[in-house]
Amino acid sequence: MITLAFATRKKLYKVEGLKTSALTPKLIEMGLYPGQEVMCMFVAPFGDPMAVNVGGYLLSLRKEEADLVLLQEESVNKIKEEK
Amino acid sequence: MRLKIALVGNPNTGKSSLFNALTGLKQHVGNFPGVTVDKKSGVLKLASKEVELIDLPGTYSIYPRSKDEEVVYDILNNPQHPDYPDKICVIVDTSNLERNLLLFTQVYDLGLPTILVLNMSDVAHRKGIRFNEEAFLKEYPEVTIIATNARIGMGLDRLKTAIFNPSIPPKRSHKELLPKEETKQQVTDTEKRYSTIKEVLQKVVVQEKNNKVTPRTSWIDRLVVHPFFGYGIFLVVLFVLFQLIFSLASYPMDWIDGFFGSIATYFTELLPKGLLTDLFVQGILPGIGGVVIFLPQICLLFFFISLLEETGYMARVVFIMDRLMRPFGLNGKSVVPLISSAACAIPGIMSSRTITNWKERLITIMVAPLISCSARIPVFTLLIALVIPSKKVLSIFNLQGITFFGLYALGLVSALIFSLLLKRIISTNEPSVLLLELPVYKLPRWKNVGINVVEKARVFLVGAGKIIIAISIVLWALGTFGPENRRKDAFSKITPPQNNALAKSNYEKEVRAVNYENSYIGILGKSIEPIITPLGYDWKIGISLLTSFAAREVFVGSMATIYSVEDDGSTQQTLMQKLKSEKRKDGHPVYSLATGLSLMVFYVYAMQCMATFAVVKRETNSWKWPFIQLFALGGIAYLTSWVTYLLFS
Numbered sequence: 001m002i003t004l005a006f007a008t009r010k011k012l013y014k015v016e017g018l019k020t021s022a023l024t025p026k027l028i029e030m031g032l033y034p035g036q037e038v039m040c041m042f043v044a045p046f047g048d049p050m051a052v053n054v055g056g057y058l059l060s061l062r063k064e065e066a067d068l069v070l071l072q073e074e075s076v077n078k079i080k081e082e083k
Numbered sequence: 084m085r086l087k088i089a090l091v092g093n094p095n096t097g098k099s100s101l102f103n104a105l106t107g108l109k110q111h112v113g114n115f116p117g118v119t120v121d122k123k124s125g126v127l128k129l130a131s132k133e134v135e136l137i138d139l140p141g142t143y144s145i146y147p148r149s150k151d152e153e154v155v156y157d158i159l160n161n162p163q164h165p166d167y168p169d170k171i172c173v174i175v176d177t178s179n180l181e182r183n184l185l186l187f188t189q190v191y192d193l194g195l196p197t198i199l200v201l202n203m204s205d206v207a208h209r210k211g212i213r214f215n216e217e218a219f220l221k222e223y224p225e226v227t228i229i230a231t232n233a234r235i236g237m238g239l240d241r242l243k244t245a246i247f248n249p250s251i252p253p254k255r256s257h258k259e260l261l262p263k264e265e266t267k268q269q270v271t272d273t274e275k276r277y278s279t280i281k282e283v284l285q286k287v288v289v290q291e292k293n294n295k296v297t298p299r300t301s302w303i304d305r306l307v308v309h310p311f312f313g314y315g316i317f318l319v320v321l322f323v324l325f326q327l328i329f330s331l332a333s334y335p336m337d338w339i340d341g342f343f344g345s346i347a348t349y350f351t352e353l354l355p356k357g358l359l360t361d362l363f364v365q366g367i368l369p370g371i372g373g374v375v376i377f378l379p380q381i382c383l384l385f386f387f388i389s390l391l392e393e394t395g396y397m398a399r400v401v402f403i404m405d406r407l408m409r410p411f412g413l414n415g416k417s418v419v420p421l422i423s424s425a426a427c428a429i430p431g432i433m434s435s436r437t438i439t440n441w442k443e444r445l446i447t448i449m450v451a452p453l454i455s456c457s458a459r460i461p462v463f464t465l466l467i468a469l470v471i472p473s474k475k476v477l478s479i480f481n482l483q484g485i486t487f488f489g490l491y492a493l494g495l496v497s498a499l500i501f502s503l504l505l506k507r508i509i510s511t512n513e514p515s516v517l518l519l520e521l522p523v524y525k526l527p528r529w530k531n532v533g534i535n536v537v538e539k540a541r542v543f544l545v546g547a548g549k550i551i552i553a554i555s556i557v558l559w560a561l562g563t564f565g566p567e568n569r570r571k572d573a574f575s576k577i578t579p580p581q582n583n584a585l586a587k588s589n590y591e592k593e594v595r596a597v598n599y600e601n602s603y604i605g606i607l608g609k610s611i612e613p614i615i616t617p618l619g620y621d622w623k624i625g626i627s628l629l630t631s632f633a634a635r636e637v638f639v640g641s642m643a644t645i646y647s648v649e650d651d652g653s654t655q656q657t658l659m660q661k662l663k664s665e666k667r668k669d670g671h672p673v674y675s676l677a678t679g680l681s682l683m684v685f686y687v688y689a690m691q692c693m694a695t696f697a698v699v700k701r702e703t704n705s706w707k708w709p710f711i712q713l714f715a716l717g718g719i720a721y722l723t724s725w726v727t728y729l730l731f732s
Contacts, residue, residue, distance in 0.1 A: 026516070062516075
């Protein structure tokens with residue numbers, strides 16, 4: 001299973017769960033609860049931090065923070081490009 | 084008793100805009116007791132009734148994850164708390180209901196009269212979100228729903244009325260909050276709430292377009308986080324910002340300087356000669372002037388900072404700088420305070436409040452004075468002109484310019500090195516986090532920018548002003564009083580005036596110099612001579628070092644007094660000549676290259692600024708950190724200057 005830190009850009013995922021850490025409550029409160037749809041939008045220069053669309057808003061988080069978020073893959077064809 | 088109304092909400096929901104719109108400038112900013120978290124409150128009037136509005140720190144959950152958020156929990160969990168509200172307004176971003184409603188459901192369970200403010204209705208509208216109020220009321224029957232758009236002032240009157248409406252005592256019961264430390268239970272609770280919210284939203288919200296998670300990135304974001312253009316744009320923004328600050332601030336600063344100079348002259352002539360007049364004219368007035376002189380830079384800096392914050396650009400700066408700052412124990416959010424410090428450390432330190440992690444905030448505050456501020460410019464200019472020859476290096480670079488640049492670079496590099504050291508020294512169990520929302524780009528709301536500037540100016544004047552004026556009076560007293568017999572002896576050695584005007588004015592200058600030399604601060608300056616001789620300084624420099632604790636640029640004025648040069652516009656030239664011809668006992672000039680460089684290095688490190696000292700006291704809420712900073716930077720200044728002197732002599 002991959003974590004959010006290794007998510008492919010512009011690909012839709014669902015959050016599977018969170019690794020236990022001091023940050024778990026904060027991550028959940030920011031909307032990264034199991035079942036939430038997430039998509040990595042862009043990454044800062046030097047590869048870290050990253051900006052993730054979390055259920056409709058843009059959240060920036062560090063790689064080590066994103067690494068706490070476990071992902072389940074969503075079928076890619078569900079993504080509809082909005083024009 | 085006025086009713087208390089608390090405003091709560093996630094960050095970036097326009098909560099502060101609403102608060103500003105409701106209270107205007109009739110707001111009071113202070114600290115919550117014991118912590119350096121802004122407490123904003125204001126009085127709201129409708130007809131003859133008044134309520135007290137309290138703007139609680141923005142938070143994503145009622146359970147605290149930082150010191151700021153703890154304030155929210157502490158107030159709402161304790162009905163005996165003096166700030167416990169009678170009614171709560173939960174402000175939500177309508178375009179992002181799911182995450183925003185988490186806090187709402189937590190607050191609703193407190194059982195207090197609750198108003199749900201659906202803010203940013205315009206953004207929601209654009210996203211095609213329709214909110215069905217009736218359906219929502221079926222789920223949360225005891226809530227008053229008000230849709231607003233704080234930007235254009237829509238819905239404000241209805242919100243006001245709802246705030247003043249006598250509340251019907253809620254029928255739902257008060258549910259106790261979970262204990263602060265029970266994070267496991269909190270996680271379970273949050274997950275449960277989110278699944279409820281999802282169900283509710285399915286009944287309540289009609290989303291016309293399916294645009295929840297789309298791969299679309301705004302063109303601005305593609306530009307501002309670009310590895311090349313991103314930093315390029317940031318540099319351009321900085322360049323323009325500093326150009327504006329330095330070019331615009333110099334006018335009001337000159338006016339303030341001139342104004343305090345002329346009222347001092349006015350009062351000197353008006354009031355009877357005496358100690359009280361001296362205290363007022365030479366102690367208190369310059370003290371107040373010394374506080375006010377910082378205002379133009381503080382206001383301009385906060386004007387630009389809040390402008391960039393309002394638009395949403397600042398979050399992107401944090402985003403691209405975080406990786407670069409992290410190895411030094413700093414945070415992306417340290418960038419703004421440190422950059423501001425290049426103009427003035429005071430607004431820099433005041434803007435460090437956005438850093439939620441205490442350790443990172445403290446490191447930022449501790450190293451901020453190392454970034455060369457504008458007050459060092461007159462000192463550096465004088466010293467460079469004095470000891471560095473104006474010659475070309477490699478046929479294009481000017482040696483004086485290189486020295487100037489070198490001093491700035493030395494400050495910056497040292498700031499980073501000290502951050503690294505402090506990162507190891509200061510211990511914390513608070514994890515370093517970024518987790519920052521990148522808000523949608525918006526046009527700035529000028530009213531918010533204006534209120535923010537006024538607020539910061541007020542905080543500085545009131546919070547730091549007291550300490551600054553007190554120190555100025557002490558410095559004045561030390562410079563005015565001195566042992567009488569010692570002064571008499573000194574006076575007997577200078578020739579009394581002849582009957583021509585020039586000699587008379589020279590005599591007056593000499594009297595001033597003698598007075599100064601034999602004042603307590605003069606004696607102090609002389610008594611530290613053995614300590615500062617290794618650095619290449621004499622007692623005259625010693626006195627100036629002591630007095631320039633008031634502010635670095637005082638160094639120049641103080642030197643002018645000691646060398647009995649008239650302190651007017653042409654000070655620099657005359658002073659320069661005097662300093663250049665100053666000889667030691669052995670016939671060598673006092674201001675050799677080694678002494679000059681050693682002094683410059685001293686001013687790079689030493690915390691010669693009482694205003695910074697006062698602001699650090701305020702921002703850390705303790706005397707411990709400003710004193711540690713004062714002595715640590717002073718010690719480092721001493722050592723590095725000593726090494727510099729040794730190397731160049």
